[in-house]
Amino acid sequence: MPQSKPPIVIVGGGHNGLVAAIYLAQLGHRVRVIEAQPRVGGLCGEHEFAPGFVAPIAAHELSLWSDQLTRQLGLPVESQPSTSLASSDNSASSTSSTSTAGAASPVGAPLGLNVLFPQTLQLSAHDTAALEALSRQLRRWQPLLRMMLQNPMPSLVSAKWSERWHLLKLAMRLRVSGKTSTQEFLRVVGSNVWDWLSDHLESDALKAGIAYAATLGNSQGPRAPGTVFNLLYQQALSQAPSPAGRWRFIFQAPPPERTRLTVRALTHYLHARALQLGVLIDTDSPVRRIDVDEGKVVGVTLDCGETIAAEVVIAACDVKTALLTLVGPAHLDTDLVRRLTRFRSLGTTAKLQLALKNTLPPFAHGGAVGSGRYVVAESLVQLERAFDAIKYGEIPSEPCFEFTVPSVLDRSVVSHANAHVLSVIIHPVCFRPKAGWEHAGPQLIERVLNALERLIPGLRGEVSAQALLSPVDLETRCRVSGGHWHHGELILDQALFARPVYGLTQHLTPIGGLILASASNHPGGGVHGLAGLNAAKLVHQRAPAALRLSPEGA
Amino acid sequence: MSERAFYRKPLLDTPFSEALKPYQRVQAYVPWSGYQTCDVISSTEQEYFALRNACSVYDVSPMVKYHIQGAEAEAYLNHLTTRDVRKLAPGRVSYTVWANEAGHIIDDGTLYRLGEQEFVLFTGERQLDWFLESSGGFDVRIQDVTAAFAGLSVQGPTSYALLHALGFTSLADLKVFEWRTFHSPFTLWVSRTGFTGDLGYECWVEPAHALRLWERLMTVGERYGVRPIGSAALNMARIEAGFLMPKVDFQNAEHTLRRHRDHSVLELGLGFAVDFAKPYFSGKRALQQEQHRGSTRGLIGIEIEGQKPAHHALLYADPHGRTEIGHITSAIWSPTLKRNLALALVQQPFAQGSVASCPPIWVDFYLHRELTWERSMLKAWRVDKPFHRWSRRLAVPPAMR
Numbered sequence: 001m002p003q004s005k006p007p008i009v010i011v012g013g014g015h016n017g018l019v020a021a022i023y024l025a026q027l028g029h030r031v032r033v034i035e036a037q038p039r040v041g042g043l044c045g046e047h048e049f050a051p052g053f054v055a056p057i058a059a060h061e062l063s064l065w066s067d068q069l070t071r072q073l074g075l076p077v078e079s080q081p082s083t084s085l086a087s088s089d090n091s092a093s094s095t096s097s098t099s100t101a102g103a104a105s106p107v108g109a110p111l112g113l114n115v116l117f118p119q120t121l122q123l124s125a126h127d128t129a130a131l132e133a134l135s136r137q138l139r140r141w142q143p144l145l146r147m148m149l150q151n152p153m154p155s156l157v158s159a160k161w162s163e164r165w166h167l168l169k170l171a172m173r174l175r176v177s178g179k180t181s182t183q184e185f186l187r188v189v190g191s192n193v194w195d196w197l198s199d200h201l202e203s204d205a206l207k208a209g210i211a212y213a214a215t216l217g218n219s220q221g222p223r224a225p226g227t228v229f230n231l232l233y234q235q236a237l238s239q240a241p242s243p244a245g246r247w248r249f250i251f252q253a254p255p256p257e258r259t260r261l262t263v264r265a266l267t268h269y270l271h272a273r274a275l276q277l278g279v280l281i282d283t284d285s286p287v288r289r290i291d292v293d294e295g296k297v298v299g300v301t302l303d304c305g306e307t308i309a310a311e312v313v314i315a316a317c318d319v320k321t322a323l324l325t326l327v328g329p330a331h332l333d334t335d336l337v338r339r340l341t342r343f344r345s346l347g348t349t350a351k352l353q354l355a356l357k358n359t360l361p362p363f364a365h366g367g368a369v370g371s372g373r374y375v376v377a378e379s380l381v382q383l384e385r386a387f388d389a390i391k392y393g394e395i396p397s398e399p400c401f402e403f404t405v406p407s408v409l410d411r412s413v414v415s416h417a418n419a420h421v422l423s424v425i426i427h428p429v430c431f432r433p434k435a436g437w438e439h440a441g442p443q444l445i446e447r448v449l450n451a452l453e454r455l456i457p458g459l460r461g462e463v464s465a466q467a468l469l470s471p472v473d474l475e476t477r478c479r480v481s482g483g484h485w486h487h488g489e490l491i492l493d494q495a496l497f498a499r500p501v502y503g504l505t506q507h508l509t510p511i512g513g514l515i516l517a518s519a520s521n522h523p524g525g526g527v528h529g530l531a532g533l534n535a536a537k538l539v540h541q542r543a544p545a546a547l548r549l550s551p552e553g554a
Numbered sequence: 555m556s557e558r559a560f561y562r563k564p565l566l567d568t569p570f571s572e573a574l575k576p577y578q579r580v581q582a583y584v585p586w587s588g589y590q591t592c593d594v595i596s597s598t599e600q601e602y603f604a605l606r607n608a609c610s611v612y613d614v615s616p617m618v619k620y621h622i623q624g625a626e627a628e629a630y631l632n633h634l635t636t637r638d639v640r641k642l643a644p645g646r647v648s649y650t651v652w653a654n655e656a657g658h659i660i661d662d663g664t665l666y667r668l669g670e671q672e673f674v675l676f677t678g679e680r681q682l683d684w685f686l687e688s689s690g691g692f693d694v695r696i697q698d699v700t701a702a703f704a705g706l707s708v709q710g711p712t713s714y715a716l717l718h719a720l721g722f723t724s725l726a727d728l729k730v731f732e733w734r735t736f737h738s739p740f741t742l743w744v745s746r747t748g749f750t751g752d753l754g755y756e757c758w759v760e761p762a763h764a765l766r767l768w769e770r771l772m773t774v775g776e777r778y779g780v781r782p783i784g785s786a787a788l789n790m791a792r793i794e795a796g797f798l799m800p801k802v803d804f805q806n807a808e809h810t811l812r813r814h815r816d817h818s819v820l821e822l823g824l825g826f827a828v829d830f831a832k833p834y835f836s837g838k839r840a841l842q843q844e845q846h847r848g849s850t851r852g853l854i855g856i857e858i859e860g861q862k863p864a865h866h867a868l869l870y871a872d873p874h875g876r877t878e879i880g881h882i883t884s885a886i887w888s889p890t891l892k893r894n895l896a897l898a899l900v901q902q903p904f905a906q907g908s909v910a911s912c913p914p915i916w917v918d919f920y921l922h923r924e925l926t927w928e929r930s931m932l933k934a935w936r937v938d939k940p941f942h943r944w945s946r947r948l949a950v951p952p953a954m955r
Contacts, residue, residue: 295839329691330633333655334836338687510839551656551840 007032007280008539009300009310011287011326012518014042014478016532017316018270020517022073023536025277032308033279034300036286036479041267043478043485044527050465052415055353056263058474058485060404060423061373063114064237064528065261072533075269110206111135111231112238113213115402116372118455120365121205130200138235140181144173145236149523152506152534153497190492193227194380208377212400216427217486217525219348221387222380226492233490237528262410263527286479290315290326290514296548297513300326311544312513314535318480318487319500319520320345325481327511336510339501343520344494346431347471347483348390352401352448354422355414357464360405361456369456371408376401376451386428393434395444399451401426422459424448429471431482437470444468486525487518499524503549507535512548515539565590568615569704569764577782584785587679587700589616592784599889601787605750606890608779609710611771612788614756615764618680619703622673624694631665631673634688634836636819638829642667647731647745651824652684653837657844658807658816659824660684661800664747666733674699678800684808688836703743704764706771709754709791712778714952717744717755719774725755726951740766749788751795753946753953793886793895796855796940798822803853803883803897821849821905823939851880852905855939858894858917859932863887869898870916873931879904879915888941895941896934904936912936 008024010017013035021031039045043058070077110131123131147170154166174182188196193214197207211222214231218224274281286303290313299309315322320340329337362368377383377400386396407413407420414421426448433440445468453460474483481487488500497505500520507516517535519525539547566589574592582594591613595601604610622631631639635650642648644667651662663677675685685696708717717725722744728734733745740763748754759767771780789799798804807816819828820841828841858864863885871877880900888895904912917932946953 295834324690329688330629331834333839334634334684334688335655337690341687341690551843 006309006311008312008314009034009308010314010316011300012042012316013040013281014316015044015267015270015527015529016517016519018274019073019529019532020314020316020536021274021279022270022277023533024540025274025279027540031279033274033281034285034287035281035283038284040271040281040283044263044267046264049353049467050355053355053421053465054413055421055423056406057469058351059263059527060406060425061114062261062263062266062527064526065266066528069529069533073273075273110210111138112235113210114238114373115209115213116374117205117209118363118374118376119205121203123206124202127202127206134200140177141185141232142236144170144177145232147173148496149233149236150530153522155506156497188228189232190225191228192223192225193231194222196228204379208379208383209375211380211383212375212377217349218489218491219390219428220491221384223384229492229495230490237526262406264410287326289328292327292331292511295512297511312515312539312547314515314517314539316517316532318345318518319343319504319516320481321479322516323509331511336503343488343500345482345484345488347474347485348428349485350426350429350471351469352424352426352445353467354424354463355465356420356422356462358462359418360420361458361462364455364457369405371405373402373404376455390428390430393430395433395440399426399444399447401448431471437472441468441470487520490524495524496522507538508547508549510549513544515547568613569761570613570615570768573765573768574613574782582784586616587618591616593786594784595782598786601781601783602790602889604779604781605710605783605787605791606752607711609708609712609716609775610781610783612707612783614705614707617676617705618678619699620675620685621697621699622675622694623671625671626693627671627673630689630692630694632832632835636828636835638832644669645732647733647747649827651819651827653819654807655837655840657818657837657840659804659819659822660807666745702760703758704761705756705758706767707748707754707756709748709750709752711753711946711953713754715954716775716778716780718954720770729950730948749797750791751940751947752791752944790886793884793897794888794890794941799884818844818849820844821851822853851899851901853897853899854905855937855941856896856898856915856934857937858896858934861887861894862921863894864896864917864919864932868918869900870918871913873916875918875931891942909936909938
């Protein structure tokens with residue numbers, strides 16, 4: 001019998017939207033994805049920034065994406081955008097790491113984070129032991145953190161036993177890690193990463209690399225409270241390969257990356273899988289508003305004027321866009337509007353894409369540039385100073401950034417034989433520099449290129465084209481409030497029970513049938529698809545009438 | 555006023571402060587939204603009787619006033635407040651309340667519609683923060699115009715006669731909750747509103763003309779028994795009329811810290827001011843749910859045996875004081891009705907159903923007599939609220955004497 005029910009409409013074809021679409025389509029739901037841009041992918045999308053050079057728009061590494069989700073969604077497991085060039089590059093990278101093994105061994109992926117160092121780090125015996133100890137500590141918290149992050153947070157006010165049971169399970173998980181470990185967790189989880197790392201480690205460069213990861217996406221520096229939580233968050237979800245045991249600290253360069261999924265391949269696979277399952281995908285169709293009647297969703301209206309009827313709308317766009325722009329404050333309570341307005345979501349991250357026309361020169365220390373994620377932050381002070389600068393609307397004098405070379409793994413992003421693409425994430429930058437991006441942009445590029453030149457001599461001469469995407473550009477291009485990569489800062493007061501804001505923590509909204517499924521929701525930013533997955537599960541479990549939040553305090 | 559002068563005095567004078575001085579027999583003041591106002595001018599009882607038997611003048615200048623204007627001013631106010639503003643015609647006033655997402659009251663006030671896109675909202679305390687937060691997405695401009703208008707509340711049976719004698723003859727057909735403008739000898743806005751349940755008017759002028767209005771009222775008013783009153787006398791009248799006083803009968807939900815110390819609009823008995831048929835307004839979802847489930851508490855009027863007002867007393871369901879059911883928020887001995895009255899917040903079932911079906915209530919009454927506390931359990935019973943209706947309040951035209 002043909003279904004008379006209207007399809008589930010998903011606003012936003014980013015990775016969370018696609019994950020939700022695939023999950024629901026697999027279970028037999030009719031799904032329609034509406035994307036404003038000409039292509040799906042959102043911040044995981046790509047663009048040709050110069051003729052013959054394609055680079056990721058924003059996300060350029062997939063350390064948080066789990067194989068489990070790949071299997072669950074029926075995506076190709078063995079993802080091998082293999083070319084002969086890529087494999088030869090990788091072997092070059094691994095040989096260089098083995099050849100320099102010993103005293104000047106490069107430090108790869110400390111604490112299971114996907115962080116590599118472009119410079120040669122010499123770790124003291126003390127630091128080596130301390131890293132091992134920290135890794136052990138983090139491993140003990142792993143089950144708790146994973147449990148917290150992979151599932152929706154339980155409600156703190158609900159009297160339902162299922163919610164209380166969930167809370168109790170979290171508490172027990174923490175407690176079984178041991179008394180000392182529990183105390184240590186509660187001691188450090190709200191503290192700052194500067195102090196925590198300095199308590200354990202000596203090498204400033206090592207600390208800076210880890211602290212960079214801990215502050216990514218936020219506007220507070222390594223001395224800000226709550227930055228340890230960010231570190232734990234990334235470490236907990238990280239799928240970075242670790243050869244010797246699941247969560248052992250890796251003191252080697254990562255293994256050959258040929259089987260590693262790229263962002264580009266992931267977006268492609270998600271798109272193809274959705275189409276294969278019969279998901280309708282409308283691109284180039286910006287949504288003007290989500291139509292609400294009598295407190296319930298009735299559909300969406302596109303910019304072109306077309307109205308699509310729906311009982312259930314999954315907003316896979318950031319929460320401010322979903323509720324303040326598309327639904328509108330007239331349908332919401334002032335308290336919620338106030339909380340949403342105060343949700344901090346000004347982007348602190350810019351993207352620089354560089355086209356290298358002929359070759360990719362090696363690092364100054366002689367090693368070849370591999371496919372990993374290299375973090376350039378030499379000291380904690382440099383990192384903290386960069387955050388100081390953005391407070392005053394300035395460009396950091398020594399910017400901190402990370403880069404990957406997508407063309408190492410995937411040769412199809414360049415059209416010339418020896419050409420390469422460098423994808424640089426500059427963090428932190430301020431959303432609106434005082435000088436304006438038209439002046440601040442070139443200055444920032446200049447400083448980043450100078451820093452890159454010191455690490456990779458000869459790189460500047462190879463750059464044939466460059467493109468900078470400021471947070472403002474990302475806001476207009478990807479329709480993300482503030483152009484924030486994580487759809488809102490991920491720091492303790494905007495995480496877990498409070499993400500995105502008090503009251504909206506379980507994907508439900510006060511509008512019946514409207515579900516939130518973006519990085520604005522728990523567990524937050526990063527390409528892991530968990531927000532989309534959890535929202536889709538909820539939609540599948542409940543009848544449309546039950547997809548609404550009960551009034552506060554009532 | 556220079557900025558420095560503004561901070562020199564913690565409480566500001568109203569435009570009538572100087573004019574009131576010759577009438578003040580006692581110096582009893584209370585602060586009111588940043589202004590110093592008189593609690594008592596001569597004697598509370600005399601002031602009260604002037605209000606009920608002749609004419610009283612009360613300085614309402616500290617009332618906080620917001621000028622709200624814009625193409626979407628009506629939609630904005632409809633979202634902010636619980637009443638349907640679309641039904642409020644220009645020239646009319648309505649009593650309204652606004653609530654947070656839990657349907658808990660933030661404050662109440664009176665909304666004057668000046669034109670299609672122009673309103674003035676009068677309220678006891680400053681609310682700009684909440685009003686601005688509520689204005690997201692609406693084309694509206696909100697401005698605090700508190701200091702731009704001085705006001706006098708002229709209340710009592712001879713108030714109409716007095717204003718008529720002043721030359722405002724066209725007030726004859728002015729109904730309750732209507733307002734009118736006069737331009738001679740200076741601009742004066744008069745609304746038939748008040749906080750007393752009696753015949754009365756509120757008059758608003760620019761501060762420059764405040765003293766002229768005062769002098770004319772006082773000079774001409776002598777024949778009508780006019781008397782300036784303070785807030786103590788007004789408080790007696792408003793309890794008789796069953797009106798709620800912010801910070802006394804309810805707490806602003808934005809200011810409470812403890813759970814259940816704020817109040818839903820419905821439990822305060824303000825359901826008449828909630829229009830569920832209009833588009834979404836702040837608190838609608840929660841209030842709909844509460845209406846469906848029933849309120850757990852309610853604000854009721856009670857009468858207590860004896861003659862001593864039972865301020866803040868706890869209430870019990872039994873004479874032994876075993877089951878506490880609520881407390882008294884406002885209490886007076888009503889000189890007009892000769893009854894010991896109180897407003898009380900009580901648990902169900904004391905607030906539901908008819909007055910006759912309400913079980914007896916016991917008041918835990920403490921009296922401090924000659925340095926000793928004497929405790930007694932007084933019997934009380936629920937009565938209709940308001941405690942009395944003055945027919946002259948609604949009379950059109952009002953009596954001339």
